[in-house]
Amino acid sequence: MKRKITLKQIARELDVSVSTVSKALSGSKEISEDTTQKIQAFAKLYNYRPNNIALSLKNRKTKTIGILIPEIVHHFFSTVIRGIELIANRRGYNVIVGLSNESFAKEIINMEMLANGSIDGFILSISKETLLKQDYHHFNATIQQGIPIVMFDRVVNDVLCDKVVVDDFNGAVKAVKLLLENGCKNIALITTVDYVSVGRLRTQGYIEALQLNKMEANPQLILKIEDNLNVEHQLEDLENEIAHFFKLNPSIDGVFAVNELYAVTAMKVARKLGRHIPDDIQVIGFTDGVLSKHATPSLTTVSQHGQKMGEQAANLLIDRLEAMDAESSQYMGDGGGKSDFIKVVIETEIIKRESTK
Amino acid sequence: MKRKITLKQIARELDVSVSTVSKALSGSKEISEDTTQKIQAFAKLYNYRPNNIALSLKNRKTKTIGILIPEIVHHFFSTVIRGIELIANRRGYNVIVGLSNESFAKEIINMEMLANGSIDGFILSISKETLLKQDYHHFNATIQQGIPIVMFDRVVNDVLCDKVVVDDFNGAVKAVKLLLENGCKNIALITTVDYVSVGRLRTQGYIEALQLNKMEANPQLILKIEDNLNVEHQLEDLENEIAHFFKLNPSIDGVFAVNELYAVTAMKVARKLGRHIPDDIQVIGFTDGVLSKHATPSLTTVSQHGQKMGEQAANLLIDRLEAMDAESSQYMGDGGGKSDFIKVVIETEIIKRESTK
DNA sequence: TTTCAACACGAAAACGTTTTCGCTAAATAT
DNA sequence: ATATTTAGCGAAAACGTTTTCGTGTTGAAA
Numbered sequence: 001m002k003r004k005i006t007l008k009q010i011a012r013e014l015d016v017s018v019s020t021v022s023k024a025l026s027g028s029k030e031i032s033e034d035t036t037q038k039i040q041a042f043a044k045l046y047n048y049r050p051n052n053i054a055l056s057l058k059n060r061k062t063k064t065i066g067i068l069i070p071e072i073v074h075h076f077f078s079t080v081i082r083g084i085e086l087i088a089n090r091r092g093y094n095v096i097v098g099l100s101n102e103s104f105a106k107e108i109i110n111m112e113m114l115a116n117g118s119i120d121g122f123i124l125s126i127s128k129e130t131l132l133k134q135d136y137h138h139f140n141a142t143i144q145q146g147i148p149i150v151m152f153d154r155v156v157n158d159v160l161c162d163k164v165v166v167d168d169f170n171g172a173v174k175a176v177k178l179l180l181e182n183g184c185k186n187i188a189l190i191t192t193v194d195y196v197s198v199g200r201l202r203t204q205g206y207i208e209a210l211q212l213n214k215m216e217a218n219p220q221l222i223l224k225i226e227d228n229l230n231v232e233h234q235l236e237d238l239e240n241e242i243a244h245f246f247k248l249n250p251s252i253d254g255v256f257a258v259n260e261l262y263a264v265t266a267m268k269v270a271r272k273l274g275r276h277i278p279d280d281i282q283v284i285g286f287t288d289g290v291l292s293k294h295a296t297p298s299l300t301t302v303s304q305h306g307q308k309m310g311e312q313a314a315n316l317l318i319d320r321l322e323a324m325d326a327e328s329s330q331y332m333g334d335g336g337g338k339s340d341f342i343k344v345v346i347e348t349e350i351i352k353r354e355s356t357k
Numbered sequence: 358m359k360r361k362i363t364l365k366q367i368a369r370e371l372d373v374s375v376s377t378v379s380k381a382l383s384g385s386k387e388i389s390e391d392t393t394q395k396i397q398a399f400a401k402l403y404n405y406r407p408n409n410i411a412l413s414l415k416n417r418k419t420k421t422i423g424i425l426i427p428e429i430v431h432h433f434f435s436t437v438i439r440g441i442e443l444i445a446n447r448r449g450y451n452v453i454v455g456l457s458n459e460s461f462a463k464e465i466i467n468m469e470m471l472a473n474g475s476i477d478g479f480i481l482s483i484s485k486e487t488l489l490k491q492d493y494h495h496f497n498a499t500i501q502q503g504i505p506i507v508m509f510d511r512v513v514n515d516v517l518c519d520k521v522v523v524d525d526f527n528g529a530v531k532a533v534k535l536l537l538e539n540g541c542k543n544i545a546l547i548t549t550v551d552y553v554s555v556g557r558l559r560t561q562g563y564i565e566a567l568q569l570n571k572m573e574a575n576p577q578l579i580l581k582i583e584d585n586l587n588v589e590h591q592l593e594d595l596e597n598e599i600a601h602f603f604k605l606n607p608s609i610d611g612v613f614a615v616n617e618l619y620a621v622t623a624m625k626v627a628r629k630l631g632r633h634i635p636d637d638i639q640v641i642g643f644t645d646g647v648l649s650k651h652a653t654p655s656l657t658t659v660s661q662h663g664q665k666m667g668e669q670a671a672n673l674l675i676d677r678l679e680a681m682d683a684e685s686s687q688y689m690g691d692g693g694g695k696s697d698f699i700k701v702v703i704e705t706e707i708i709k710r711e712s713t714k
Numbered sequence: 715t716t717t718c719a720a721c722a723c724g725a726a727a728a729c730g731t732t733t734t735c736g737c738t739a740a741a742t743a744t
Numbered sequence: 745a746t747a748t749t750t751a752g753c754g755a756a757a758a759c760g761t762t763t764t765c766g767t768g769t770t771g772a773a774a
Contacts, residue, residue, distance in 0.1 A: 001503045004473070006760060017724045022762060032722060051474040053419065054760035056410045057729045064453065064475075072442075073435040075647075081429050085456050094470065096421065096453040099442050113451065116361070117408040117730090118421075146358045235650070264651050271653070290432075293592070294621050294648055296628070363730060374754045379732060389752060411730035414759045474760090 005046045014042060056117075061325075064094040065317055066114040068124035070102045070154075075289035076306045077125070080152060083310020084123055091318050093120075104129040108138045115142050120321050122147065123313045126154040132195050134158075148324070150317045152309050154198065162316045163343045164309050168198050168286075171302040171348030172205025173212075175256050175284045178300075178350060180213050182282055182357045184254030188221045190242065190262045202258045202286060221249060225262065238262075242269045253281055260285040264295045267355060283355040297354035305346050312344050362403045371399060413474075418682075421451040422674055423471040425481035427459045427511075432646035433663045434482070437509060440667020441480055448675050450477075461486040465495045472499050477678050479504065480670045483511040489552050491515075505681070507674045509666050511554060519673045520700045521666050525555050525643075528659040528705030529562025530569075532613050532641045535657075535707060537570050539639055539714045541611030545578045547599065547619045559615045559643060578606060582619065592622075599626045610638055617642040621652045624712060640712040654711035662703050669701050 007025075011018045016035065024031045024039035025048070031039075056062040065088055069077045081097065088095050096119060098110035107127045114122075122142065130136070131154065139159045143149055152164040179187050189206045192199035207217045223245045225238065242265055246252060255270075257263035263285030270281050277283060277297055285292055288303035368375045373392065381388045381396035382405070388396075413419040422445055426434045438454065445452050453476060455467035464484045471479075479499065487493070488511065496516045500506055509521040536544050546563045549556035564574045580602045582595065599622060603609060612627075614620035620642030627638050634640060634654055642649055645660035 002501060003503055007762095008760075018761085019725075019763080020723060023723090026762085030722070035722080049469065049473045050762095051760050053410060053413045053474040054729090055762085057414050057731095057759090058761050058763095060729065062410065072438050073432065075430065075432075078430040078435055081454075082456065085429075085454070089455075089467075094453055094455070094475065096451055097438075097442070098446075098451070099439065110446075112406070116406045117410040118451065144359060146360055261651070268651075268653050290646075290648055291651055294618070294625075294652070296625050296653055364732095365730075375731085376733080376755075377753060380753090383732085387752070392752080407732095408730050411759090412732085414729090414761095415731050415733095417759065 004051070005048050006051065007048075010039065010042060010046070010048065014039060061120050061321075062118060063092060064096055064119050065314070066111075066119035066122045066124075067095055067097045068100060068107065068110055068114075068122055069097070070100050070125060070127045072097070072099055075291075076153075076287055076304060079306030080125075080310035080313070083307035083312075084314045085310075086307075087311045087314035087318070091314075093314075093318060100127040100130075102128045104133055104135070111138050111142060115145065115147055120147070121317045122149045123152065123310075123317055124149065125152050126156060128196060131156070146324075148317060148320045150313045150320075152313045154196065160341055162313075162320065162341050164313045164316065164346065165343065166198075166304045166309065166346045167348050168201035169205040169208070171286065171304075172202040172256065172258075173209040174348065174350055175286070175302050176206050176209035177212075178352075178356065179254040179256065179282055179284060180209070182254075182278075184282060186218075186221060186249070186251040187254040187256060188223065188245070188249065188252045189217075190223045190225065190245075190255060190257040190266060192258060193224055193226055199258050206256055221252065235265075238265055239269055242266055243273065246270060246273055246275075255281060255283045256286075257283070258286050260287050260289050260291045260299060260301060263299055263301070263355075264291050267295065267297070267299070278355055278357050282357060284350075288351055292351075292353070295355075300353045300356040301351050303349045303351050305349070309346055312346065316342060316344065361408070362405050363408065364405075367396065367399060367403070367405065371396060418477050418678075419475060420449060421453055421476050422671070423468075423476035423479045423481075424452055424454045425457060425464065425467055425471075425479055426454070427457050427482060427484045429454070429456055432648075433510075433644055433661060436663030437482075437667035437670070440664035440669075441671045442667075443664075444668045444671035444675070448671075450671075450675060457484040457487075459485045461490055461492070468495050468499060472502065472504055477504070478674045479506045480509065480667075480674055481506065482509050483513060485553060488513070488554065503681075505674060505677045507670045507677075509670045513554070517698055519670075519677065519698050521670045521673065521703065522700065523555075523661045523666065523703045524705050525558035526562040526565070528643065528661075529559040529613065529615075530566040531705065531707055532643070532659050533563050533566035534569075535709075535713065536611040536613065536639055536641060537566070539611075539635075541639060543575075543578060543606070543608040544611040544613060545580065545602070545606065545609045546574075547580045547582065547602075547612060547614040547623060549615060550581055550583055556615050563613055578609065595619075595622050596626055599623055600630065603627060603630055603632075612638060612640045614640070614642050617644050617646050617648045617656060617658060620656055620658070620712075621648050624652065624654070624656070635712055635714050639714060641707075645708055649708075649710070652712075657710045657713040658708050660706045660708050662706070666703055669703065673699060673701065 007018050007021045011021045020031060021039055024036040025043055067081060067084060071077060085095050100107035107130055136159050139149060143161060149161040151161060155163045155165055176187060191203050194200050210217050255266050257266055263283055267277055267283050270277060275281050285299050285301045288301040292299035292301040364375050364378045368378045377388060378396055381393045382400055424438060424441060428434060442452050457464035464487055493516050496506060500518060506518040508518060512520045512522055533544060548560050551557050567574050612623050614623055620640055624634055624640050627634060632638050642656050642658040645658040649656035649658040
């Protein structure tokens with residue numbers, strides 16, 4: 001079990017000083033060609049690699065970014081991580097992930113665990129409980145400490161930081177418009193409760209699209225689903241609720257759902273009730289995941305481009321980190337000329353499949 | 358922008374030495390009650406937290422574990438990560454993830470990036486390209502360096518380390534047995550190419566189950582799918598291939614597929630060909646993910662318990678890390694009494710849904 | 715011969731901890 | 745009164761780097 005070799009060991013072995021080894025390996029021309037050759041050969045032979053932790057301590061930066069998300073077993077979040085990891089790696093960063101599991105407390109614990117030197121910055125999406133509580137002090141605290149944050153998808157205006165969001169509002173407008181163009185007269189909305197901002201925005205888009213078409217949104221046709229997280233028979237409940245909703249409103253000929261689970265479940269229920277898709281009812285979901293692609297019939301959806309969001313978020317964060325770096329090594333005056341914060345909006349795109357005409 | 362406070366700053370502010378501060382904060386009784394009180398109060402006021410990087414350097418361990426997987430946008434892998442994260446956090450560890458994207462080169466790069474002090478141990482699942490090349494030197498090299506590895510799911514005997522696998526063989530046997538019990542006479546197998554070990558084991562299970570029932574496996578009824586990764590019209594190709602397969606073998610009345618995508622696609626194709634599920638054809642998949650649950654009809658599957666695998670893997674790794682710790686601080690003799698390596702087998706479970714009778 | 719620059723290298727500080735060891739002064743024992 | 749313990753604290757090393765600032769040796773210029 002050969003422990004990794006260090007500069008000190010190389011120095012001792014070759015009978016030179018640690019500084020000489022360090023300089024030789026970085027190709028400093030302060031060291032003679034002879035010695036440099038000898039040291040580099042030795043280092044290669046023993047496969048020397050500088051210790052990351054020591055570097056982090058010295059440079060006071062870790063070259064790793066912390067990802068904090070509510071849940072990883074979720075297609076959308078995985079794609080975002082993939083995007084972040086892609087850019088991070090390309091730009092020489094590692095990613096360390098924490099899961100809040102939608103809990104306020106775990107979100108805080110995770111942040112504190114990572115904020116003590118382990119990471120240079122955060123990319124995160126806010127947990128539901130935090131959104132509900134509207135308590136964002138931990139975000140502001142870490143920003144205060146000089147650790148930048150980039151929020152994605154579930155963001156909030158009370159925190160000053162870079163943000164990446166999808167255009168929920170216009171995505172919803174587009175979706176409902178398509179249903180209208182396809183001849184739907186009574187379009188239902190299946191959505192979440194209001195405190196999840198994306199749900200709210202998509203709901204507003206739904207209403208807006210109807211108004212643009214000189215139609216009034218009918219509250220009867222809006223189904224808000226309260227998600228009871230840890231329930232076993234969640235799926236059945238969902239089906240029953242939707243079934244009840246359909247029976248109450250037999251006139252429904254179009255459905256816009258704010259996520260793909262609601263959408264495919266709606267399709268399933270509709271078919272059980274003897275309705276044909278897309279002839280009797282057309283359905284559009286939000287978030288293009290595996291379900292949409294492989295459902296029968298396959299589901300028309302509003303694509304969120306999760307990977308692109310991740311890439312943008314990573315670039316935003318790393319850009320800011322490097323800017324901070326440059327700033328602190330420069331004149332350092334200017335009273336904190338922090339360029340103002342950026343909000344990137346990712347455009348949505350409708351992916352037409354079999355659930356619409 | 359208040360940078361995090363350090364021991365040195367506290368010491369200077371309170372006019373004591375760094376050592377005194379450190380001891381006071383750790384509650385050492387070497388320090389008088391007065392001073393301790395004063396220091397602790399000051400530390401709390403300024404929200405002092407020890408710098409993780411400095412601790413890592415000093416203790417020569419990082420309390421973080423590296424996860425290296427082929428792909429994150431994959432329900433099974435996400436559940437494993439969730440399991441790892443759960444245990445890791447509970448036991449005071451962080452997780453840092455790297456994605457190999459099924460590439461040999463990226464797997465190596467990621468390992469080297471993390472093996473230089475960033476992590477204490479690895480939990481990984483081998484990339485397809487690595488399995489194909491059968492080149493495992495990077496695994497052995499990092500183990501040689503004293504960094505333990507736990508492999509899960511896609512494992513290999515050539516590397517000596519702890520392993521967590523699902524009982525692919527018996528899972529397949531169970532699945533095929535169920536089909537037989539349900540009256541199937543001509544059971545097809547839809548599988549991957551052989552070098553992915555799990556595919557091979559599941560194939561063997563299929564054959565074994567038939568032999569147990571005194572039936573010969575008919576090569577005609579085995580469809581091996583070569584996955585061409587980056588192709589755009591992957592899904593269509595898959596459908597066409599399966600359709601061709603079904604037309605060639607109209608006698609098929611049962612299908613066992615080694616993953617859920619193959620299974621739901623098989624259902625879709627079968628229905629397009631006018632066959633009814635489960636009356637004409639019964640289908641069982643492997644890996645219980647979102648697709649299985651929400652397909653119509655919902656899919657009977659062999660559950661892999663990804664989260665449990667993750668938990669086991671994390672416990673295995675941390676146990677070993679702590680054992681190494683104890684060993685190195687103990688008498689340290691014994692010529693490396695490394696307890697032999699453990700292979701945990703996770704039992705599968707059949708989840709019956711609508712695609713079987 | 716003296717002076718000076720170039721060359722090649724080493725010592726030490728710094729990043730933030732923890733821990734071992736020593737030291738001083740007071741308290742106790744002899 | 746002297747010797748010995750003990751309480752309370754500080755100095756310094758160590759973890760592995762990088763970098764700044766010497767310092768001694770050489771060769772050439774004066």
